[in-house]
Amino acid sequence: MSVSSLSELRALCTDLPAGSEAAEHEARARQDMLTKPQGSLGRLEELAIWLSRWQGTARPELDKVSVLVFAGSHGVTARGVSAFPAEVTAQMVANFANGGAAINQLARSVGATLKVVPLDVERPTADFTLAPAMDEREFLQAVSAGMDAVEPDTQVLCLGEMGIGNTTVAAAVAAALFGGDGASWVGRGTGVDDEGLQRKAGAVDDGLARHAGILGDPLMVLASLGGRELAAMFGASLQARRNNIPVLLDGFVSTAACAPLAQLAPNGLAHAKAAHASAEAGHRRLLDALDLKPLLDFQMRLGEASGACLAVGLLRSALACHDGMASFAEAGVSEK
Ligand SMILES: O=C(O)c1ccc[n+]([C@@H]2O[C@H](COP(=O)([O-])O)[C@@H](O)[C@H]2O)c1
Numbered sequence: 001m002s003v004s005s006l007s008e009l010r011a012l013c014t015d016l017p018a019g020s021e022a023a024e025h026e027a028r029a030r031q032d033m034l035t036k037p038q039g040s041l042g043r044l045e046e047l048a049i050w051l052s053r054w055q056g057t058a059r060p061e062l063d064k065v066s067v068l069v070f071a072g073s074h075g076v077t078a079r080g081v082s083a084f085p086a087e088v089t090a091q092m093v094a095n096f097a098n099g100g101a102a103i104n105q106l107a108r109s110v111g112a113t114l115k116v117v118p119l120d121v122e123r124p125t126a127d128f129t130l131a132p133a134m135d136e137r138e139f140l141q142a143v144s145a146g147m148d149a150v151e152p153d154t155q156v157l158c159l160g161e162m163g164i165g166n167t168t169v170a171a172a173v174a175a176a177l178f179g180g181d182g183a184s185w186v187g188r189g190t191g192v193d194d195e196g197l198q199r200k201a202g203a204v205d206d207g208l209a210r211h212a213g214i215l216g217d218p219l220m221v222l223a224s225l226g227g228r229e230l231a232a233m234f235g236a237s238l239q240a241r242r243n244n245i246p247v248l249l250d251g252f253v254s255t256a257a258c259a260p261l262a263q264l265a266p267n268g269l270a271h272a273k274a275a276h277a278s279a280e281a282g283h284r285r286l287l288d289a290l291d292l293k294p295l296l297d298f299q300m301r302l303g304e305a306s307g308a309c310l311a312v313g314l315l316r317s318a319l320a321c322h323d324g325m326a327s328f329a330e331a332g333v334s335e336k
């Protein structure tokens with residue numbers, strides 16, 4: 001689908017389906033009949049019920065798990081904000097294609113299909129400290145690419161990215177959406193030293209000052225301070241919602257990219273779970289601001305949808321119980 005104006009995109013974001021309350025209700029009733037004290041499987045129960053709501057059935061399935069990794073390049077890398085050179089983004093796209101990256105192994109290990117979508121990686125966005133990262137046309141193109149990448153029969157979507165410099169970009173987006181200065185949102189990303197960390201905070205502060213006039217508009221924030229892969233993840237999360245597809249968010253960058261949806265519509269991210277708490281400094285604060293509780297805390301800070309992929313195993317375990325357990329009546333076990 002090609003979104004041709006910001007107003008069209010805004011309208012799409014405010015008219016979102018809410019999932020099936022009936023399926024959620026039925027799934028909860030089933031959980032309460034299974035041979036365990038009610039609630040004793042904790043968040044595993046919640047996951048099965050969440051999948052039921054968004055798949056619209058009390059017996060959800062995970063035969064088609066998709067991992068989308070969007071890649072983009074960033075003008076702000078000129079400010080020395082990453083421990084790695086900008087060309088690593090294109091090099092890693094080649095590595096994904098050759099099957100050599102972490103996400104290739106993780107996706108295979110959980111039976112997920114991996115699609116990598118490079119977005120003009122040879123043409124960086126503008127440095128957001130000097131100009132809007134993307135103009136409206138470029139932004140809408142990236143959002144549309146994200147929407148188009150979502151296959152409607154997907155049963156769970158893992159959303160991730162690759163883009164040298166994008167933890168600075170994500171910090172700028174988070175600061176613009178939720179307030180606070182650069183220093184309060186930046187982290188070490190791929191491993192910058194103390195001076196690099198200061199350069200990151202300075203870049204975010206300069207970006208906030210340059211774009212002060214649009215900070216109240218979540219879509220303009222994403223266009224002006226974001227990047228193509230962030231815009232695409234936003235588009236993919238929107239398209240997933242339009243198709244009632246549950247989403248696993250990955251780390252700081254993936255969460256920041258999708259955060260505007262929560263500001264544009266009440267419960268805009270109800271179809272999404274935070275798969276993990278990234279080791280990137282700002283992630284917990286961002287998750288708190290969005291009222292998202294991470295499923296895992298593995299000190300991961302890779303990106304690539306790696307954390308999201310890891311959480312697919314939890315979903316499979318949740319459904320194994322939801323599907324396979326006997327009820328008290330079936331098993332002849334006495335209730336309390
Ligand atoms: O999303 C996260 O939590 C995350 C935390 C640290 C690093 N990353 C990945 O590292 C790259 C960005 O780091 P940097 O230092 O270049 O801003 C980018 O390719 C991300 O996928 C991602």
Ligand SMILES: Cc1cc2nc[nH]c2cc1C
Pocket residue numbers: 084088092161162163190302303304
């Ligand atoms: C090697 C490398 C792999 C990555 N994957 C996601 N971000 C990355 C950053 C680097 C530097």
